[in-house]
Amino acid sequence: MTQVVLTETHGKVGLIRINRPEAMNALNNDVVDGIGAAIDAFEADDNIGCIVVTGNEKAFAAGADIGFMKDFDHMHAYRSDFITRNWERIKTARKPVIAAVAGFALGGGCEMAMMCDMIFAADTAKFGQPEIRLGTLPGAGGTQRLPRAVGKAKAMDMCLTARFMDAAEAEKSGLVARVIPADQLLEETLKAAAVIAGFSLPVVMMVKESVNRAFESSLNEGLLFERRAFHASFGLEDQKEGMAAFVEKRKANFRNC
Numbered sequence: 001m002t003q004v005v006l007t008e009t010h011g012k013v014g015l016i017r018i019n020r021p022e023a024m025n026a027l028n029n030d031v032v033d034g035i036g037a038a039i040d041a042f043e044a045d046d047n048i049g050c051i052v053v054t055g056n057e058k059a060f061a062a063g064a065d066i067g068f069m070k071d072f073d074h075m076h077a078y079r080s081d082f083i084t085r086n087w088e089r090i091k092t093a094r095k096p097v098i099a100a101v102a103g104f105a106l107g108g109g110c111e112m113a114m115m116c117d118m119i120f121a122a123d124t125a126k127f128g129q130p131e132i133r134l135g136t137l138p139g140a141g142g143t144q145r146l147p148r149a150v151g152k153a154k155a156m157d158m159c160l161t162a163r164f165m166d167a168a169e170a171e172k173s174g175l176v177a178r179v180i181p182a183d184q185l186l187e188e189t190l191k192a193a194a195v196i197a198g199f200s201l202p203v204v205m206m207v208k209e210s211v212n213r214a215f216e217s218s219l220n221e222g223l224l225f226e227r228r229a230f231h232a233s234f235g236l237e238d239q240k241e242g243m244a245a246f247v248e249k250r251k252a253n254f255r256n257c
């Protein structure tokens, strides 16, 4: 049987590939559970400092699998805790997760990319929340994360008209961190992930937590959270090493402690 989620390691970077090319990487339970298991494994692996999630050149993921869910009734969706039960493992990852998106990232695919800490897009990427065409609505965070990323006007436009946003517009609007020629997407994303994985892991995790706090708190609460994390960093050997290396004009050798 084809494995619908493949994993590889590239140095200190864990790579997760969604692998259902015959269905544009549509997300069913096997795929979502497979991504969750891969995240669990990379989170538990002390040699991994950053995680990349990608699809193929045609699709990151074209959404939740429509055939899989088309006959759900209200009670099944509710009782099985559809989405909440297994989709949000990326959101709870403590190590940084980068989505490398080429081709379609639609519906749940766009939502899964937005659950990651940042999106690197190939110049072929197309983002959209076209659920309205199916008689439903985004159910994995699209109506909440998209406005936070691109603002209300564009989020309303995408969710209400089902239009797609190309990579250039996605970068201009703040949805993606970088646009990269398609044939270099994975290489460039792995390079950036390796840079992150080369830093002190506890500091990387504190940076991620602090930036995410900006979306969950008032400015003063967020500033306090950041200040406490900043103070805590002075308890790390890696802070001593990082500053000593700068003063001694050498490369820091972080030990994640």
Ligand code: CAA
Pocket (backbone or CB within 6 Å): 022, 023, 024, 026, 027, 062, 063, 064, 065, 066, 067, 104, 106, 107, 108, 109, 111, 130, 131, 134, 137, 138, 139, 140, 142
């Ligand atoms: N679910 C199941 N199968 C899908 C799929 C999906 N979301 N998206 C694509 N596929 C399948 C197609 O059915 C097709 O299969 P067959 O060859 O067996 O017919 C195969 O992938 C290739 O797709 P197309 O022939 O349609 O390829 P295309 O290049 O003409 O179009 C596309 C590509 C624009 C992505 C189009 O397939 C499409 O519109 N897909 C659906 C996108 C969508 O509506 N996503 C939202 C899903 S709902 C959701 O995600 C809810 C949520 O918030 C969690």
